[in-house]
Amino acid sequence: MNTTHILSFLNDLQANNEKAWMDEHRARYQTARQHFIDLVGHILGELSINDESLRGLNPKECIFRINRDIRFSKNKSPYKNNLGAAMAEGGKKTDQALYYLHLQPNNESFIAGGIYQPPSPILAKVRQEIDYNASELKTITDAPEFKQNFGEIQGDTLKRAPKGYEPDHPNIELLKLKSYIVMQKLTDKQVTNQQFPTKAVQVFQSMQPFLGYLNIAVS
Numbered sequence: 001m002n003t004t005h006i007l008s009f010l011n012d013l014q015a016n017n018e019k020a021w022m023d024e025h026r027a028r029y030q031t032a033r034q035h036f037i038d039l040v041g042h043i044l045g046e047l048s049i050n051d052e053s054l055r056g057l058n059p060k061e062c063i064f065r066i067n068r069d070i071r072f073s074k075n076k077s078p079y080k081n082n083l084g085a086a087m088a089e090g091g092k093k094t095d096q097a098l099y100y101l102h103l104q105p106n107n108e109s110f111i112a113g114g115i116y117q118p119p120s121p122i123l124a125k126v127r128q129e130i131d132y133n134a135s136e137l138k139t140i141t142d143a144p145e146f147k148q149n150f151g152e153i154q155g156d157t158l159k160r161a162p163k164g165y166e167p168d169h170p171n172i173e174l175l176k177l178k179s180y181i182v183m184q185k186l187t188d189k190q191v192t193n194q195q196f197p198t199k200a201v202q203v204f205q206s207m208q209p210f211l212g213y214l215n216i217a218v219s
Contacts, residue, residue: 001039003103004192006032006083011105014081022079029066033083037063039197040085040101046201047099051208053089053215061091082108095122097180097214099204107187111200113207114153114181115214122218127162127175129217134171140209146182149206155179180214182207 009032013022022029040059048054062085070076081104088098100112115126130137140146141153155177161167165175184203190196 001042001197002035003039003196006035006103007105007109007188007191010081010083010103013079014105017077017079017081019078033063033066036083036085036103039200040087042197043099043101043201043204044087047087047204047208050205051211053096054087057087057089057091059085062087064092081105095119096218097211099207099211101200103191105188107185109186109188109191110183111186111203112181112183113204113211114155114179115218116155116179116181118179123178126180126214126217127165129213130171130174131165131169134174137174137210137213140213143209145206146210149184149203150182153177154181154183182210 009025009028012025013029037059040062044054044057044059044062048057064080064084064086066080066083068075068078068080070078082102083104084100084102086092086094086098086100088094088096090096092098095118097115098113102112103109115122118126153174156179157173158176158178160176161169161172162175165172169175190199193199
């Protein structure tokens, strides 16, 4: 789980984002990817102690490809400058709330979790749960550890109240969200610290009640 190697490779890839360079440095990429797989596997193992949905999940099912889809993009760089993993039952292809790890050089790494831009039926379920049971969500997000790690729930918002809800609804700001995400940004120094795997697990564990709330809504 050498995160220094991961960031070093990604930093060089960012400066040389072309197929010829990647072909020449394929072994470095494979080593960085394996370190990332090992890191994700460690995190899954620790989180699955309290989150049964992660048990037996292969870390490779969670990790996104480094190749970019450039078909509809003006940016024709063939590779991403980050490694990311979405951890949830079923891996990265899930409609559930998920844990997300993003490693990117130049202090662009972060830990996040939640539901990002869900389809309308799932968003409607989350809003319905908030309408019925906002007090539980507020208890989770008002907890000192949650506040320290994430601050507040993030996400783009509607300009007006969503259909079916009054503008003066007591929880209208939560209902107007189009995503329900929490995030902690990370510096390169934090990521390359030997204690980072332990730190990452602790941060992910502190969001488990939040993800649990969202998954009850979705199910």
